[in-house]
Amino acid sequence: MHELGVVFHVIDEIEELAEANNVEHVNSVTLQIGTVTGIIPDYLIDCWNWAVSKHENMTECKLIIEKIEAITHCENCGENYNTIIYGKKCPHCQSDNTYLIQGNEFMIKEMEVI
Amino acid sequence: MKDIRIIEVKQSVFASNDKRAAELRNELKEKKIFLLNVMSSPGSGKTTTLTGIINELKDEFRIGVMEADIDSDVDARTVSKLTGVEAIQLHTGGMCHLDADMTRQGIESLEDKDNYDLIILENVGNLVCPAEFDTGAVRNMCILSVPEGDDKPLKYPLMFEVSNFVLINKLDVIDYFDFDLNKCKENIKYRNPNADIFEICAKTGMGIKEVSDYIRNLIYDWRK
Structure with missing residues (x-):
């Protein structure tokens, strides 16, 4: 259910950008989504396909999703590691003193328009 | 055939x-109004907790309450009946959270919108979506109840x-x-070392005074 709300937000922003750029029709939108955002791409695409059909200038607009891997940095030992596998605890030194450096992005990268 | 263009956006969806x-x-x-956003799972005791806090603070502050739910006005009626303060119900129309615009619309529809000291927003019961959207609140308060389990901060x-x-x-x-x-406190601190934690029982009133005193201080700090 969260995905639908998110899709509405994306479409609102695309509509604003379309108006500002004199766009007639939006053919595709590319999103960059981190792997720890909690967004499920398959659900997002289902919601997207339903929602764009309600917008005249976005009919059949394709949603392209680029994944961004989640990486955490350890302040204690300076290593970077895969967040999905190891979570908050550094696998190199077992420290909790870590922070996410990428993976929670949710960006509109670009849109293809006519 | 019209030309196809690519527009580079590079903009965060939440921006x-x-x-x-x-x-x-x-x-x-x-306007010196303190907006408190309250989040939790359904059934964690948000409405009962808020009723207790409001009754502690209502003689000192002018309080308004916005209850957000997908449907019904059960919570607004309960709060209003048990505390006497103005409580309105916001319907999210199926959405699982409130965003800043919806919060603003809610505040606009409070009768005495410019004259509150404290506006409490009871967000939709859900531990996922409301966290993603900044409502414009000064502080976020989360309620976690014992039956939900001590592992929820990890999940x-x-x-x-x-x-x-x-x-x-x-x-x-x-x-x-x-x-x-x-363990529960450890799990909360693991996620957020700066979080202040209170032990309460809304039904018996245990801990409600301590939380109310804490909120009172936050309100005075915000007005400075």
């Missing part, structure tokens, strides 16, 4: 909401990262559940 939330917070600061990290303080509710039934209070 416009974040901006609107910051604008709302600035306006509230000017719903963002909620506990964005919450400035957490109330652990329903302590009266702790003996009937496998709930490790210290």
Whole structure:
């Protein structure tokens, strides 16, 4: 259910950008989504396909999703590691003193328009 | 055939909401209104907890309440009946959270919108989505109840990262559940070392005064 709300937000922003750029029709939108955002791409695409059909200038607009891997940095030992596998605890030194450096992005990268 | 163009956007999806939330917070600061966003799972005791807090604070502050739910006006009626303060119901129309614009619309529809000291927003019961959207609130409060389990901060990290303080509710039934209070606090601190934690039981009133005193201080700090 969260995905639908998110899709509405994306479409609102695309509509604003379309108006500002004199766009007639939006053919595709590319999103960059981190792997720890909690967004499920398959659900997002289902919601997207339903929602764009309600917008005249976005009919059949394709949603392209680029994944961004989640990486955490350890302040204690300076290593970077895969967040999905190891979570908050550094696998190199077992420290909790870590922070996410990428993976929670949710960006509109670009849109293809006519 | 028309030319196809690529427009580079490179913009965070939450950017416009974040901006609107910051604008709302600035306006509230000017009006000296403290907006408290309350989040939790369904059934954690939000409405009962808020009723207790409001009754502690209502003689000192002018309070308005916004109850957000997908449907019904059960909560607004309950709060209003038990505290006497103005409570309105916001319907999210199926959405699982409130964003800054919806919060602003809610504030606009409060009868005495410019004259409150404290506006409480009871967000939709859900540990996932409300955490993603800044409502424009000054502080986020999260309620976690004993029957939900001490592991919830591990399972719903963002909620506990964005919450400035957490109330652990329903302590009266702790003996009937496998709930490790210290472990729970550790899990909250693991996600958010700065979170303040309170142990309460909204039903018996335990801890409500401490939380109310804490909120009172936050309100005075915000007005400075």
